[in-house]
Structure formats: structure tokens, C-alpha cells
Amino acid sequence: MEDSKLNELLERYRTGKATPEDKAFLESWYLSHNQSSPFIMSDEERLKDVDKVWAILEKDLGSSQKNDLWYRIAVAASILIFLSIGSFFLLHQKKQVLLNNIAKNALAPGKNMATLTLANGKKVILGNTVNGKLASEAGVTISKTKNGELVYTAHAATAKDESQFNTLETSKGEQYQVVLPDGSHVWLNAASSLKYPVVFAGKERIVELSGEGYFEVAHNKAMPFKVISANQTIEVLGTHFNVMAYPDEKAIKTTLLEGSVKVSNRSGSKMLIPGQQSQVVGGSIDVVNNVDLEDVVAWKNGYFKFNENLECIMSKISRWYNVDVVYQGKPDPKLFFGGKISRTRDIAEVLKIMEYTGNVHFKIEGRRIIVMQ
Structure with a gap:
């Protein structure tokens, strides 16, 4: 890709005008960037140049976006253009981070x-x-x-x-x-x-769910549709909603996209309207407004959309890639990541993007992922 075109793409990202296709292309380009290079630079020389580029980018973009994955990818791509080297080096809070070689364990x-x-x-x-x-x-x-x-x-x-x-x-x-x-x-x-x-x-359509499911229920006013999961029951006539009821999650989450649903348990019931999510913890039912619906149904549409902390993300990765996750030390609940990537990518690509932030590192041992901060 020519530098001029990539610069145009980065400028669109910086000004908030990048389309989802722009972001996907940028990610793909970054991950597949040719690691061979005609230039030979020492690690010290590379880090000095990274410092210069990082300083320029911090001044230009500010620090508010630093934990966003797409921001990090744009930064990394800018650094690659500037240095024309194959080794990927990033700086997080002025400290050098050398990415792990996890691709071989895809x-x-x-x-x-x-x-x-x-x-x-x-x-x-x-x-x-x-x-x-x-x-x-x-x-x-x-x-x-x-x-x-x-x-x-x-x-x-x-x-x-x-x-x-x-x-x-x-x-x-x-x-x-x-x-x-x-x-x-x-x-x-x-x-x-x-x-x-x-x-x-009979008078009802009843199903039982464990785990996560997205429902598009056929309308039948004479026969309500009920979803039983753990300690809650969802009742609808015809609507679109997502239920996450994994046994290892702290809350059962029901998110409404279309129509209306009633969520009930022994403590009572709550009616949901589109954009709301009920969260059942123990016996209580809480309702959250203005939920990011794209985030909730991203799995059904074929991609990960992260806007959450490390443990939540690794739970999703564990289920989809059939791996066990082990933490070296207690994960920081305040460490959030944001970004989107296709679920068709191998696990190495997903972990690489998270490593680019400089906040976390991974090691793959068979079907076990070791998380290091």
C-alpha cells in the first residue's frame, strides 16, 4: 500500500471519518505488513525514532484515546510508515514493549x-x-x-x-x-x-436455555413464548432479544432489540423496551438503559466487539476458541479495551491486537492462554 493512501486512511481515522471498512482494511494491512525490511537499525535507534513519532502523535491526537484498539493500530501503522521496519515496537507510557511471538501458536x-x-x-x-x-x-x-x-x-x-x-x-x-x-x-x-x-x-411455547442465545420469535398472540434460564423466565409474544445466561458469569443479561419482553423471577418482574437490558444477580432484577446493541449481538453477526475489561474479553475468547485462560497475577478490573475484529480470525491475530496496546501480553501453551500484565 502506498504511503500516501495509508496516510489518507489514517487522517480519516484521526478525524473520525473512517468507515468500518476503512478500519477493517487498516487492521488487515497492519497484521499482514511485510516483516522484511531493507533497513537495518539497532534496537536503540528504533526506540529513539519511536519516541519521536510517539511524541508527535500524542501532541496531535491527545491522550484520551490511548486505550482504544483502533487508535493503537493507527499509531502502530504510523510508526511503521515512519521507520520502514518490520519489527513491531510500541511505547506505552514511555516504556518500550516488545511484542510476543504468538503467531506460531495460532x-x-x-x-x-x-x-x-x-x-x-x-x-x-x-x-x-x-x-x-x-x-x-x-x-x-x-x-x-x-x-x-x-x-x-x-x-x-x-x-x-x-x-x-x-x-x-x-x-x-x-x-x-x-x-x-x-x-x-x-x-x-x-x-x-x-x-x-x-x-x-397448548397455551405456551416454552424453551430452556443455558449459555447464550439470540432469539427472533415468531408472533403468536394466542401462545406466548417463554425462555427459562437459571433463575429467570422471559415471556414474549413475538420479538428480537439476546439472552446471556452462562453459569460462570456474574449476571444473567437479557437485551431487547425489538418488541417487548417481561423478565421475571421470584422477586418480581420487569418490562423491557428496545435498547434496555435486564441484569439478574441473585434475586434482584436491574434494568440498564441505552445498551450498545451492536456490542451485544456482535457474536451472532460474526465478530467480537470489545468495550469491556480484560476478564470479560478473555471469557469470550475462551468459549469461542476452546481454550483455558490462566492469569499471572490478578487482572486489573479497570483495564478496558475497545475494538472490533472478525471471529473468523485465528486466536493469534486477536491476541496480537490486544498486545499492541502495551497493557497486556499473552503466551500460548497448547490450548492454554497465559495472561501477563
């Missing part, structure tokens, strides 16, 4: 896989099955589409037994989608499960 991202347990106990590994009809239960045809969806098609004349249940489960490093017999669409994140009847009958 781990592949998660994929569309799940395990379906039928009413008779038979298990079907969906990632290994061919497309088409998988089974038929209670007058309902269960099939897998070429797009990687599990679809239930009810036949009115024969669909009758609501006592039969199926369970769709994803392990760490897996995600899947299912279209329920009523036409409701559910996306399951990693390490999650959804239990539901093969046929919805």
Missing part, C-alpha cells in the same frame, strides 16, 4: 457445529452430517440446510405429541442456528444448550 476459530439429542436419546453430530432430512418425530420433519441451519417443519395433520423434546448443544468453539416448529429462529453461541419440544402445543 489456534483456529470456532465453527458451525452442534450436537442434537433427539427424543429417543439418539445423538446427531450436525457438523458431520450431510444436508437434508435427519429424522422425523411427532409428525415433524427435522432437517439440516446447506446454510448450516437445523429446521423443524411441522405437518399439521400429524403433529400432535408435545411431550417429546430435543436438545441442541454447542461445545466451546461451536455455534449453530435452529428454526423451531413455530418458525422462531434461534442462534446459539458457544458452550450453550437449548431444550425445546418437537411440537409446540
Whole structure:
């Protein structure tokens, strides 16, 4: 990429005019920058030049954006242009940081896989099955589409037994989608499960969720849709919402994107409107306004959007890449990161971007990530 064009891109970022495509291109360019260089410089010479560039950038951009990942990427790209070298050096609070060589330990991202347990106990590994009809239960045809969806098609004349249940489960490093017999669409994140009847009958449509799921519920005023997870119940008629109910998280979070939902437990209930999120901790239900909806459903749309502390980010990474996370020392709860990256990237690229901030370092040992601050 020519320096003039990259400078134009960086200028758009600096002035807040960069599009998501600009940011994605900048990230991609930075990560794939040719590490060979015709220039040979000592570490001391490099650091002196980094000091100069950093001083210019601090004066120009101020210090308010220093923890934003995209800001760091722009800074790093500027430094690379200035130095024309391959080794990546950053300065955090005037201290040199040498990035770890974690690329050689790259781990592949998660994929569309799940395990379906039928009413008779038979298990079907969906990632290994061919497309088409998988089974038929209670007058309902269960099939897998070429797009990687599990679809239930009810036949009115024969669909009758609501006592039969199926369970769709994803392990760490897996995600899947299912279209329920009523036409409701559910996306399951990693390490999650959804239990539901093969046929919805009676006065209610009830499913049970563990982990995280995004729901687009088919409207049926005569038959409310209920999601039971841990110690809460969500009731809707037809709407779009996200539920995060992982056992290892401190709170169960229900976020409403469209329509309305009622969240209830033994202590009472709360109605949500779009943009609100309920947080259930213990017996209490708190409501948060003006939630970043893009952040909440980023996983469903195929990317990470970070605007949170290190532990929260590493929990998401652990589930999606099927790795264990170990901390050397207690992580700083006040250390926040911001940024966005595709979930199709291998883990080394995600960790590299976080390392570019200079606030944290990582070491990969097999399927274990060691976090160092």
C-alpha cells in the first residue's frame, strides 16, 4: 500500500471519518505488513525514532484515546510508515514493549457445529452430517440446510405429541442456528444448550436455555413464548432479544432489540423496551438503559466487539476458541479495551491486537492462554 493512501486512511481515522471498512482494511494491512525490511537499525535507534513519532502523535491526537484498539493500530501503522521496519515496537507510557511471538501458536476459530439429542436419546453430530432430512418425530420433519441451519417443519395433520423434546448443544468453539416448529429462529453461541419440544402445543411455547442465545420469535398472540434460564423466565409474544445466561458469569443479561419482553423471577418482574437490558444477580432484577446493541449481538453477526475489561474479553475468547485462560497475577478490573475484529480470525491475530496496546501480553501453551500484565 502506498504511503500516501495509508496516510489518507489514517487522517480519516484521526478525524473520525473512517468507515468500518476503512478500519477493517487498516487492521488487515497492519497484521499482514511485510516483516522484511531493507533497513537495518539497532534496537536503540528504533526506540529513539519511536519516541519521536510517539511524541508527535500524542501532541496531535491527545491522550484520551490511548486505550482504544483502533487508535493503537493507527499509531502502530504510523510508526511503521515512519521507520520502514518490520519489527513491531510500541511505547506505552514511555516504556518500550516488545511484542510476543504468538503467531506460531495460532489456534483456529470456532465453527458451525452442534450436537442434537433427539427424543429417543439418539445423538446427531450436525457438523458431520450431510444436508437434508435427519429424522422425523411427532409428525415433524427435522432437517439440516446447506446454510448450516437445523429446521423443524411441522405437518399439521400429524403433529400432535408435545411431550417429546430435543436438545441442541454447542461445545466451546461451536455455534449453530435452529428454526423451531413455530418458525422462531434461534442462534446459539458457544458452550450453550437449548431444550425445546418437537411440537409446540397448548397455551405456551416454552424453551430452556443455558449459555447464550439470540432469539427472533415468531408472533403468536394466542401462545406466548417463554425462555427459562437459571433463575429467570422471559415471556414474549413475538420479538428480537439476546439472552446471556452462562453459569460462570456474574449476571444473567437479557437485551431487547425489538418488541417487548417481561423478565421475571421470584422477586418480581420487569418490562423491557428496545435498547434496555435486564441484569439478574441473585434475586434482584436491574434494568440498564441505552445498551450498545451492536456490542451485544456482535457474536451472532460474526465478530467480537470489545468495550469491556480484560476478564470479560478473555471469557469470550475462551468459549469461542476452546481454550483455558490462566492469569499471572490478578487482572486489573479497570483495564478496558475497545475494538472490533472478525471471529473468523485465528486466536493469534486477536491476541496480537490486544498486545499492541502495551497493557497486556499473552503466551500460548497448547490450548492454554497465559495472561501477563
